Amino acid sequence: MTALQSALAAEHAAVYGYGVVGGRIGRRRRAEARAAYDAHRARRDALVREVRDLGGEPVAASAAYALPFQVPDAATAVRLAAGLEERVAGVYSDLVRATTGGRRGTAAAALREAAVRAVRWSGESVAFPGLAERTTDGTGTGDTGAAGAGGSASPTP
Numbered sequence: 001m002t003a004l005q006s007a008l009a010a011e012h013a014a015v016y017g018y019g020v021v022g023g024r025i026g027r028r029r030r031a032e033a034r035a036a037y038d039a040h041r042a043r044r045d046a047l048v049r050e051v052r053d054l055g056g057e058p059v060a061a062s063a064a065y066a067l068p069f070q071v072p073d074a075a076t077a078v079r080l081a082a083g084l085e086e087r088v089a090g091v092y093s094d095l096v097r098a099t100t101g102g103r104r105g106t107a108a109a110a111l112r113e114a115a116v117r118a119v120r121w122s123g124e125s126v127a128f129p130g131l132a133e134r135t136t137d138g139t140g141t142g143d144t145g146a147a148g149a150g151g152s153a154s155p156t157p
Helices: 002-024 027-053 074-098 101-122
Strands: none
Touching: 002 027, 002 074, 002 101, 027 074, 027 101, 074 101
16 A cells, blocks of 8 residues: 555655646747646556555645756756656556556556656666666665655655
């Protein structure tokens, strides 16, 4: 249930973050940002239902989240979107490890979708999406303060 709640917290943060992205993104990528926003809202809503179906109380969204940097223009909005997706991929990687069966398949699909969006936003990919950013703190513990991974649900990449 912890990994499921972490995924929900990450989706709350991503929805918030894409609200910021949408306000700054250039016209050329606006549809892409809207599609990502809608995808995260749908995942968030599905996770709320799943947590409730398991008898839990879904983690609530925060009123606001700390951004990792100022987002004054389209270029930084793109950078924020890439970071949001990398963060979500990391949390879904945890959910894949923590679950089995259909829930694992759903988490793997969410991980794949986030990884693809991260590549589209950043233009760069990693060999194992959702894992590389978990070990960037140099400790090998994988705790980078990711949204819902024992840290705050901030969209901070």
